[in-house]
Amino acid sequence: MVTDKYKRVSGDAVEYEVFARKTRGEPLHQVGSVVAPDDDLAAAYARATYDEERWIEMTIVRKDHVIALWSPGE
Amino acid sequence: MPTAAEFEKTIKSGELIESRSEMTPEYLRELKHTLIVSGDTELISAPAYYLAAKKAPSINAFMTGIAIIQDELAHAHIAYHILEELGEDQEKLIFSRDPKSFRYPYAFDVPLDSWTELVVANGMYDQAGFCLLGDIHDKCSYGPWKRGLNKVMAEENFHLRNGRTWMKRISLAGGSAKDELQRAVDWMFPLSVEWFGLPDDLKMHSTQLEYRLKGLTNDQLRQWWLSTVVPYCEQIGVKVPAHKETRDGKEVWVLDYPFPCEFDAEEKRWDFGKPITWDDVLARWRARGPRNSEMVAMFQEEFHKFRKTHKNGN
Numbered sequence: 001m002v003t004d005k006y007k008r009v010s011g012d013a014v015e016y017e018v019f020a021r022k023t024r025g026e027p028l029h030q031v032g033s034v035v036a037p038d039d040d041l042a043a044a045y046a047r048a049t050y051d052e053e054r055w056i057e058m059t060i061v062r063k064d065h066v067i068a069l070w071s072p073g074e
Numbered sequence: 075m076p077t078a079a080e081f082e083k084t085i086k087s088g089e090l091i092e093s094r095s096e097m098t099p100e101y102l103r104e105l106k107h108t109l110i111v112s113g114d115t116e117l118i119s120a121p122a123y124y125l126a127a128k129k130a131p132s133i134n135a136f137m138t139g140i141a142i143i144q145d146e147l148a149h150a151h152i153a154y155h156i157l158e159e160l161g162e163d164q165e166k167l168i169f170s171r172d173p174k175s176f177r178y179p180y181a182f183d184v185p186l187d188s189w190t191e192l193v194v195a196n197g198m199y200d201q202a203g204f205c206l207l208g209d210i211h212d213k214c215s216y217g218p219w220k221r222g223l224n225k226v227m228a229e230e231n232f233h234l235r236n237g238r239t240w241m242k243r244i245s246l247a248g249g250s251a252k253d254e255l256q257r258a259v260d261w262m263f264p265l266s267v268e269w270f271g272l273p274d275d276l277k278m279h280s281t282q283l284e285y286r287l288k289g290l291t292n293d294q295l296r297q298w299w300l301s302t303v304v305p306y307c308e309q310i311g312v313k314v315p316a317h318k319e320t321r322d323g324k325e326v327w328v329l330d331y332p333f334p335c336e337f338d339a340e341e342k343r344w345d346f347g348k349p350i351t352w353d354d355v356l357a358r359w360r361a362r363g364p365r366n367s368e369m370v371a372m373f374q375e376e377f378h379k380f381r382k383t384h385k386n387g388n
Contacts, residue, residue: 073096
């Protein structure tokens, strides 16, 4: 499992995956990711960066909390 | 890591590449190069547009300008973050590179000095970006970038609409406003045409095409751009130096001036009487234009001040 640690001038930061959906019927899907030193800033970055739609739902999750069972190319 | 033959098979099959372990070193290098050009272009458009947005004729217009700049920064973030996942240091890429080593189109180095020039940039430069990125969005073999561009395409469309709506409005106003619009188009149109790079007959081989990092050649992209910009300008009563011709039963857009030709960046003036070579153009691009160092300093200076005063600075 890769821990996605990134160096920033303000200290260490980790990657968060951003999920959202536009309508009630559709599933959540990944719209992108952000790198932040903590959950609050990650939420702020996600909201400001992925504002291309009027999402009815948006969630973020630390990438190193995602447990991959298998991935393409493995 | 795949063998060269395995990799070639994947690329030829139309399958997407999803991780570094599926790439050859040559593909990784070409992908990074393409991403840097894209990230740098989005990033530098922010200071270029900001310096002109300050001349907005109303608060509403200024807010639109700022919203566009925010979009461009988010687009840059997408490209730089992919580079970061591929092992590059994002902060070094943005804050520690020499201004001259940024890889964005020369057009952004020529100052946009008015709201009129900004909206022409939205109508022409963002159309160029729309063609280039739309092609990548459509054809790119690297999955994470292809998906990242969903957001970019939606927003570039909005920038384009802002440019076109304002160009039409200024043209309809007539008088000195329209004269100013025509002067802006006169120098910005040929710069946008140049944006797409060497013509196909001078460019022997494209690794980007081979790796499906893009799908269209420079000339195909240039034709696409001309086919949207020329009719629109004509429709709103703005003159552009290009027209449509039928050649071998196919419609092509033809420039009414020697391409490439001499450009005076300080005067923002093309000399259609002075054809030059592509080596001359490449030398001008490499030397960068009037606003290169000023714009790069706009986002680099504060970072280095912050780093000096911050205890975690690295």
